[in-house]
Amino acid sequence: MNENKAPKRFVYIDDKPDPSVAESLGQENVGVFLFPDDLTDRMEELIATIRDCSVVIVDLKLADHDSDDPSSPSILYPKDGLALKEILASVLTERVSHLDSGTDTSAVDVEPKTTAFMLYSGELDLLGGGAPAKGREHVIAKRIRAEWVMVKLPQSRPESQKDLRVLEDLADAVEAVVGxxxxxxxxxxxxxxxxxxxxxxxxxxxxxxxxxxxxxxxxxxxxxxxxxxxxxxxxxxxxxxxxxxxxxxxxxxxxxxxxxxxxxxxxxxxxxxxxxxxxxxxxxxxxxxxxxxxxxxxxxxxxxxxxxxxxxxxxxxxxxxxxxxxxxxxxxxxxxIATPVRTVDEDFRLTATAVDVEDAVRLEAEEWPPELPPPWFPLSRLADNPRVRRYVLERDIDRVRSYLSAKSDGSR
Structure with a gap:
């Protein structure tokens, strides 16, 4: 890699790179690498560029790797962006692996993490556990051990570039904390x-x-x-x-x-x-x-x-x-509303809707931060959302039963 080149703020790896990424973030700021070719032909440059960048953007679905070279079996190549992210992250967090017996590991210098990873795909719903990805990007990112995920919009959608520009905010934040x-x-x-x-x-x-x-x-x-x-x-x-x-x-x-x-x-x-x-x-x-x-x-x-x-x-x-x-x-x-509480929908996404506390129940959501009060769900929507009922807090179960019983009696 040419040492006179200015470091890239972003590295983008995709089998079919979206031109909106470089257009939104600036051609001079983005190092674009084609999968899988550049993992072989430009691997040294890729690793060097990643070490200097702030954000790595990886596609989820990557093309299959086919090679006639027996020394490069396809099984050694990542099958998707999740696997590729883990490989690249391991390179960045490399530690001293050959320590003499008795070495005080607490004295070994730790390489600080200096890069954020973001998964960029039009098929994030595949990672949503049956729930849509929209509005749950933070949940998916936490689940796959990435800093963020973003839906890849069709290039014809003008908002795609607007959405991508928030990555500059992420890069700024990375550069602030690693300093x-x-x-x-x-x-x-x-x-x-x-x-x-x-x-x-x-x-x-x-x-x-x-x-x-x-x-x-x-x-x-x-x-x-x-x-x-x-x-x-x-x-x-x-x-x-x-x-x-x-x-x-x-x-x-x-x-x-x-x-x-x-x-x-x-x-x-x-x-x-x-x-x-x-x-x-x-x-x-x-x-x-x-x-x-x-x-x-x-x-x-x-x-x-x-x-x-x-x-x-x-x-x-x-x-x-x-x-x-x-x-x-x-x-x-x-x-x-006498005592308003803000509600979530059936996928635990916060809404801009409030109901009285008497008209809502609390949910036990695994993804919800435990230090925060549990989220509220409208009683009126429980009848049509049996899946949500399994998450109702134990102390609110009787209220659910009473509500559903009254609703059933009223419909007769």
Missing amino acids: ITWLDASEREDILNTIAGLLALDEATEWASVAKRQIFEGRPPLQSLAEQDGVALLRWLLHLVLPYPSFLVDAAEVALLCRLQLGWGVEQLSELDSPISKLFHESSYGGILSHFLGPRWWRAGVLATLRRECGGSLQEVERLNNTLDSLYGSAVPRLH
Whole structure:
């Protein structure tokens, strides 16, 4: 490989490369390798390029490898992108394998992980366990031990390039975390401060200490960070933080906390100059991966703003609504539900729908972060979703039986 060449931020491996990848991320930023030919003809260059890049993009379905060369049996070639990802990852995490007897392995230098892997395919549903991949990318990525997965859209779809451009945010995040020597942060507080810095938490805010506590309660991967795996922090954010109502919340969750109709709240918070966006501007998240899955807000900041606007009591949320009425010049659409909870669909994807807590049950979802309250599912949809009933928490089973019995009696 020519040492004068600038390192590529992305490596893309596919048997039929999608031109949208290089077009979206910049031809000069993407090293494109054809499978399987380049695994033989350009292997040394491929490995060198991967070692210097931030994100490796791999297709799921790869062409079969046929060779007449007996020294290159096809069984040694990966059959799909999952296998190829594991092979490449093993190259990047190579350790000293020939240690003398009695060597103190704790003194062996650990090669820090400096690359994120993303599976890029039009057939991600094959990995969804019977559920669609759309909206469950974080679940699939966690399952296959990748940082992320993305649906490969037809090249005729203009949004394909827009979606691909968020990978620049991922590359930026990789470059931010791998530049840190985590071993220097020996104390818990040091690591937490480093994480808070990457998340761009404003220490000057009155709610910063609460946000820090919530970060730690979210169980960041401290052990992996101590082993110099900075990319583990990105996996934590992508798999367990950003997709869920954690210490960071999305627009629908902000609307729920404000007791506003969720659809209206989402629409208004997407407009930077709207009164409600300005009201929660201090709480908006601007750290690593802030553009990857859409805007997020600090939960601690949102609640602090609510308390201020509600005179110190979250029970007085109507005071906030009255303030918004004044700012908008008309009545904002309120959420007329006594105790609203946000629901998930039958595939455990968060929705922008809220129901009263009396009209929902909690689910035991294996993929749901255990440190978060369990997700809610509408009682009204259980009759048509028998598969979901097996996941209802034990303490809610009687309510399900009563509801289904009453529904059956009412239909007679």
